[in-house]
Amino acid sequence: MSQEVLAQIEAQIGAYIQLSEEEKIAILETVVVQKIAKGTDLLRAGMLTSNAYQILEGCVRKYYLTEDGEDKTVDFFTEGQIAANFDTINNQVPSEYYLTCTEDCLLLVVNSEKERATYTRFPRLESLARIFLEQEIAKIQKRLTRYIMNSPEQRYKDLLEHRPDLLQRVPQYQLASYIGVKPESFSRIKRRYTQSK
């Protein structure tokens, strides 16, 4: 692992605790940094996995293929976010969805068995994981709430406000699905919004 990546992890954790040398080594032994090419599936529907992925660079798309053959994008994970199917990781339930790199990615791969072993040795790191997970729950709940409360137009504004980079990074039909509208509606909303500015 490069010093740069370690520095990034330390900066992330540094807000909570100062890592000891032993903890740093344990982290280095637990996670693997991988370059993954655009187009690679990290997880496919029907598959099992023990890995969670934190995105250091790049973008991972989460999508379902419906029985009608429709491709429904429900999420994008970019720098700093975690792409993981915890149902599959913890309960050995085959995944219902796909996780695919839409760009060349630099990922922190966390194997759940190694992770567990590290926490047994360093309970303090598990405390951090718990807090990160609670923050993650707060974020997903916020997204769900905004999704429920907002009209498609407001969801488009929300996208501009919270994830403006996605507009440059992913195709429009995937963004349409992500905010729950048809591609035609997405174009219309975008046009209307751009004109009204």
Place this chain on the structure above:
Amino acid sequence: MSQEVLAQIEAQIGAYIQLSEEEKIAILETVVVQKIAKGTDLLRAGMLTSNAYQILEGCVRKYYLTEDGEDKTVDFFTEGQIAANFDTINNQVPSEYYLTCTEDCLLLVVNSEKERATYTRFPRLESLARIFLEQEIAKIQKRLTRYIMNSPEQRYKDLLEHRPDLLQRVPQYQLASYIGVKPESFSRIKRRYTQSK
């Protein structure tokens, strides 16, 4: 705390580990069981809290009051679920929403400071908490996914399938908000669905 409640906690945890006597005592010292009357706010917009609530009996509604004075229901927590604003608990950010008992409730109140102290003494319990949180993330992600992928009609069916008890427990206008439709639309969908059966 009643033996019944302890038995309930043990059953929940028992799927993962056998609790030692010390751990049982620690849990009893960490959580408080409270009866809370219907109508009581557990959390209000603008407030801080250190408490998370697991619902043993009853129903808690999560809702926002918008600037236009609209009351928007975004979630209901019933038996077994956790009602908690982790953003407020961990980051001391005032809550943006309300958590209100819509029935007389029996709640397991978990104070985050006491919780942390217990985990320091019993790291195994923190491992459990981490796994519960990961399961929670999987559940919220599933709900978000179904919400994004489904039409209002499908969301109504989803409600019948996943939370049929809510139809008996809470007013229809709140359920309408929960599935993201106007009350009139909810009545229409319900009528159409009932006729087609």
